Amino acid sequence: MHNDLPDRRRSHGWSQAHLAELLGVSRQTIISIERGRFDPSLPLAFLIAELFGCRIEDIFCPGTDSSR
Amino acid sequence: MEHTPEISRQSRAIPGRLAAACALLIAVLTGATASAFRPEQAWMAFAVFGLCAAGPAYALGWVVFVSPVDAQVSRNARYNIESHWLEHAASRTLRDVFVVTGLLLFALSVADWQVSAVPALLAVLVSAWIDLAVRVAGMARR
Numbered sequence: 559m560h561n562d563l564p565d566r567r568r569s570h571g572w573s574q575a576h577l578a579e580l581l582g583v584s585r586q587t588i589i590s591i592e593r594g595r596f597d598p599s600l601p602l603a604f605l606i607a608e609l610f611g612c613r614i615e616d617i618f619c620p621g622t623d624s625s626r
Numbered sequence: 627m628e629h630t631p632e633i634s635r636q637s638r639a640i641p642g643r644l645a646a647a648c649a650l651l652i653a654v655l656t657g658a659t660a661s662a663f664r665p666e667q668a669w670m671a672f673a674v675f676g677l678c679a680a681g682p683a684y685a686l687g688w689v690v691f692v693s694p695v696d697a698q699v700s701r702n703a704r705y706n707i708e709s710h711w712l713e714h715a716a717s718r719t720l721r722d723v724f725v726v727t728g729l730l731l732f733a734l735s736v737a738d739w740q741v742s743a744v745p746a747l748l749a750v751l752v753s754a755w756i757d758l759a760v761r762v763a764g765m766a767r768r
Binding site: 578581582583584586587590591595596598599601602605 | 700703705
């Protein structure tokens, strides 16, 4: 799954640790999502979209299956 | 409410002592039970089983008494990648246990070998733990 989470996060001036704190997840989770190594669960994707005030498909788009 | 460092340290010390007391109690009970079944080597059984039980008993005490007070868990920890790694590794470990024990059972049945239960269960438990740990570590390193 491709995503533009790093760009959106930087545009808000947030660090990975701060974004992780806002979402209530670990920093490793944010790192893995941004690198495309982990597809977030649907509830987490909704939380991310809500935080950035957009829809899930604005942030994530289908790509290769990276979650292992 | 803000706590001074002294109060905070004290509030952490109590669960720690409870965990240690829990470890001691379980270790003594385990040792006493083991020695009751081995009257010819009662003290040796008490010491060996008590020492072996102390570590896991302290871990249990830590989970029950210390972690609710001291451990910081993310609000949505269930969505963490670490949870994903653990679930994924656990499901694969379970599959491995099914396959390996099935194959071994088949081989033992065909060869008509008898294996005592304690080492067999120990082997299954230890190999499953190692399998799980290696899988989680492997996923974390990728």
